[in-house]
Amino acid sequence: MNEQETQAVQAANARFYEAFQSLDLERMSAVWAPDAHATVVHPGWRLIAGRDAVMESWKGIFDNATMMHFLITGVNVFVEGPLAWALCTENITTVLDGQVSEGRFQATNIYTLRDGQWLMVHHHGSPVV
Amino acid sequence: MNEQETQAVQAANARFYEAFQSLDLERMSAVWAPDAHATVVHPGWRLIAGRDAVMESWKGIFDNATMMHFLITGVNVFVEGPLAWALCTENITTVLDGQVSEGRFQATNIYTLRDGQWLMVHHHGSPVV
Numbered sequence: 001m002n003e004q005e006t007q008a009v010q011a012a013n014a015r016f017y018e019a020f021q022s023l024d025l026e027r028m029s030a031v032w033a034p035d036a037h038a039t040v041v042h043p044g045w046r047l048i049a050g051r052d053a054v055m056e057s058w059k060g061i062f063d064n065a066t067m068m069h070f071l072i073t074g075v076n077v078f079v080e081g082p083l084a085w086a087l088c089t090e091n092i093t094t095v096l097d098g099q100v101s102e103g104r105f106q107a108t109n110i111y112t113l114r115d116g117q118w119l120m121v122h123h124h125g126s127p128v129v
Numbered sequence: 130m131n132e133q134e135t136q137a138v139q140a141a142n143a144r145f146y147e148a149f150q151s152l153d154l155e156r157m158s159a160v161w162a163p164d165a166h167a168t169v170v171h172p173g174w175r176l177i178a179g180r181d182a183v184m185e186s187w188k189g190i191f192d193n194a195t196m197m198h199f200l201i202t203g204v205n206v207f208v209e210g211p212l213a214w215a216l217c218t219e220n221i222t223t224v225l226d227g228q229v230s231e232g233r234f235q236a237t238n239i240y241t242l243r244d245g246q247w248l249m250v251h252h253h254g255s256p257v258v
Contacts, residue, residue, distance in 0.1 A: 044256065045235075045257070046203075046218065047218070047235055074175075078250070080212045082210060083212040087176055087251070106175060108237050108239075108253040112209060122207075122214065124253050126170065126253065126254075126255025129173040
């Protein structure tokens, strides 16, 4: 595996979590491949498919959260040609409706290479119990 | 997306669940790419990495289950070059330690093409609540 590619995917994965943490829908939208069939599984949810539905789901999460802090650990990156996936643990502190909670989630994030940029096509997060 | 490739990935995904349901470790082993870095996230678990650890995790699940029936719904398949991923809902009836339970899980399965065969490199299953 090419070290430079691996670092580029790690950077894309970090950018995803910065966008998530920012609660900024435009930043989140920029992380996703504009021309791909976007899909997401939020913890405990069913699959959401299609870019509009995926962005609507982020809007719902962002609208309800007033603060979200991510500590990302155990990042594993795999690259095969124009496709890559990152596996990592999300340690999240959230303020939702005035309540502080901490959670740990395991994520599978899939990225595709578009004009030299790694962009997200799928995010799957699930609770670690 | 090539229809023939999509069908081949769907068949690989069906083979994975047949192996899972069979509780046969050799059949499960044959589903996974022998030369890839295998990873798995079982529902509620942390990431398990490396072929030996992944197979050990299946052994633990199979040893404890006496019957497992899968109904797979909502299958979405994506292919990009030598890599593919299948998203689906697992509707599972399990007999574990004499207790019957039903569960619904959302899965992300990643496959790689090796000598014309789609083989698994990553499975992520999470509970739908």
